[in-house]
Amino acid sequence: MTSATTPALTPTDALDEIAFLLERDLASPYKTKAFRTALATIEPLGDDKVAAGVADGSLKRRKGIGSTTWTVIEQAVSGQVPDYLADLRDKIGGPVTEDGTELRAQLKGDLHSHTLWSDGTTDLASMARTAQRLGHDYLVASDHSPSLRVANGLSTERLEQQLTELDALNEGFDDFRMLSGIEVDILEDGSLDQSDAVLDRLDVVVASVHSKLRMPSGEMTKRMLAAIRHPHINVLGHCTGRLVQGGRGTRPQSTFDAAAVFAACAENDVAVEINSRPERQDPPDDLIQIALDAGCLFSIDSDAHAPGQLGLLDLGAARADALGVPVERIVTTWPLDRLLEWSGA
Structure with a gap:
């Protein structure tokens, strides 16, 4: 009863x-x-x-x-x-892990998620409802960009349609906001897979490498540096592209000059993503330490492709806590107004 x-x-x-x-x-x-x-x-x-x-x-x-x-x-x-x-x-049931729970409680949002607009499993409203239930103040819809065809990446026209849907959805919220965003591909030459005009309209831009992951270290470093220096980038997503477990098998991490890449992130106010997916655990611990030493900001994100995967933030928080990442340098602990001031929205 x-x-x-x-x-x-x-x-x-x-x-x-x-x-x-x-x-x-x-x-x-x-x-x-x-x-x-x-x-x-x-x-x-x-x-x-x-x-x-x-x-x-x-x-x-x-x-x-x-x-x-x-x-x-x-x-x-x-x-x-x-x-x-x-x-x-x-x-x-219960938290995914009992570690890092104090830090997890301080997270106010998530800057990396996917919906039916690209390769996620549910619509924007379902993701928003779950984010609210988890206590988030905000969630970024960061669906893929056009070149990632296998993930149904958004053309400019489809992204425009998504922005209209987001505006309508946000009219129904009082203490929560679904932010506009994209996970834009870093192309082989370091350019971004979307126009500056489109990126300028978004609240948060996550940039990630999804192709040619085994490029020689020098070429990958130049590629990543070019993207990090782009004025619209806010977050460097799953920077090594590695897979350490799961149904997709394993994949070695990309190699690049981590000191140079993270120095550029710190210089350009780009947050390094701590990707919470258990199959990624990206960056590895040693690279998080290099980013810490470089003075980087961090963003603990779920990279959720379904509402329940938003709960994977528990794992990212546990890793960040274990590695001593200061709370004040984690942008996803910031309130919405501070986050948007940082992102330039």
Whole structure:
């Protein structure tokens, strides 16, 4: 029985929490899609219509409701914590790690996330709703730029459409803001995969290398330095491009003159991203130390491609805390007005 001080778990809450936990655990998108689809199906109906649909069985026949999600909805309507959710809470509930929790509590936002506009799994509103639930004050939609075709990178025209959607979405918020942004590719010659006119309109620009990761060190250094010196860059994303675990296999880190690259970041007020994804753990610890010594700012980001992956910030915070990154040099601990003043928005 639900206590007088604990609100009942609604079917939408149950489906959302299941999807969140699966996504944070980096489960297959095909596994989480059923719960996100069911959530999108029942959310517009409201609790009363959902309960009525469970009572007469009509909800079970709706497109988007499968046998597992039906059971979750039915149990939630009856006042139970659905068995599926209870099992997930036992297995993977709670913080991803118990380390760095004090620093994690000081993070106010996330500058790197992806949506259906490129290679993410959900829309802007779903990402915003989860970010709010996690206590964020802001989240940057930083979908990919045009040259990354495998990730459905945004053309200028599609980015314009996304900006219109963001404006409409933000009208519904009081104490949260979905910021405009991009993860722009650093091209082989160090130029950026989007025009200056477009970049100038965005709140935050993350720049990352996604191609030719095995370039000789000297060439990669020149490439990265050219990008870092671009006036619109705010964050250098996953700087080595390495993969250390996970379903995509492993990939060695790119080589470059780290001292020169991080000195340029410090000189140009570009934050070095501490990418929270467990398969990246980028930069490696030794490079974070070089960036610290260079006087760099840092941005702890999730690089989330699904709402639940926003919870991976726990891992980035734990790494930053263990390596002694000062809180005042982490831009994602800054309030929104200070962040936007820094980013030049």
